[in-house]
Amino acid sequence: MDIHVAGGSGHGPTAMAAYDAALADANLHNYNLVAVSSVVPADAAVHEIERAPDLGPAGNRLTVVQARAAATPADAHETEAIVAGLGWATGPGPGLFYEADGTDPESIRTTVAEGLAAGRELRDWTFEDERILLASAETSEDAYTAAVVVAAYGESEPIA
DSSP states (O other): OEEEEEEEEEEESSHHHHHHHHHHHTTOTTSEEEEOOSEEOTTOEEEEOSSOOOOSSTTOEEEEEEEEEEEOGGGGGTOSEEEEEEEEEEOSSOEEEEEEEESOHHHHHHHHHHHHHHHHHTOOOOOOEEEEEEEEEEOOSSSEEEEEEEEEESSOBOOO
């Protein structure tokens, strides 16, 4: 199975519209996302990409792990940007995802790295590769803001 990791950001007149715009930026807006905790299956290959490829018909269910940051127009007075971060540690067997959100890219990167380290300590698995992808968005006094990093597991599937 291929897991595609893509980030996006967006603005909109509501929080949900901004989230939808961020998903559209990553090309993952046409699916019903079903979140899972954070384990990479042993047979999966994780690929960091700019935008997700076509993963099936619109309206299908798509299994994901996601990091999601959001801001209201009022938040723009306190912060210039928001950041979503998703990291993964993989090896020859199973792997892990870890997600975080906030306003400082270096803090998010550190939090994700620390989370992955803690997860590795809990498991007797071999890890050979570790990566972190951040997505950021400048806040706006005129719109809601969202940033996402989404790991999409395989192809989408029909809901029914």
